[in-house]
Amino acid sequence: MKLTAVLMGLSLSTLPAMAQDLPDLAGREVVVVTENAYPPLQFIDKEGQAVGWEYDAMAEIAKRLNLAVTYQNTSWDAMIPAVAEGQYDIGMTGITIKDERKEQVDFSEPYMRSEMLMIVRGDEARFTDAASFAADPELLVSAQPGTSPFYAAVYEILDGNEENPRVIKFETFGAGLEALKAGDVDLTLSDSTAANGYVAASNGGLKIIGAPLASEDFGFIFPKGSDLVAPVNAAIAAMKADGTLDGLNRKWFVDYKMGE
8 A cells, every 4th residue: 555545544643653654756846836925934035035934844845755846926815726726736825724725625734833822021910811901991012014913913802993003013023022022012912933932032021921812723735635635744744743843933933033
């Protein structure tokens, strides 16, 4: 029985033990489509290069499976239909795994779980969760327009008004975090991987409060029935088991400075 057929029946928790048995796909050419509009997963840096967590992860998957990857770009609205029609072999742009999307495309196992967490100064005692923050009209939250933290601030914490003056807009997360440290705002939001990293590095200057505002799993997408799903799942499992994914999380969510 082919390895890919065996892998289809295995759970993610079973796969790490078989990491040494990753299939060799013999230089198979694969076209990956992305949007380059979701930092730090994939974006265009100040030097005009396409970079990000997903690019690094895909490069590692290609190396482990012996794939020859080329990239194409399309809009978010066009991506899932285009992959579903077989125009591309794999799609990546921080795509949330949802049942309705599974009707159009196949998903890999999750490569990342994103939870939106609330970061405050270490001595913050005026509020302890989203409800108590929202109840005090004097409190301010920093966010970057067009990002998940911005929409979480507006829709999960406040009133859904994207022009609410309590949302103080910054071009970068780093600027908003510095505003929090300086006392210019009272709250900032971040993905759990980055939030935990910033708090751990703050020497008590920052802390996380309340429950996660939202949680979602990200996966790569494929045309229905693609024989790439199983080997990519195996590679993801191996990268999870050997710490590669943790290393990428630190590189892109903690160490990388957007705009610098």
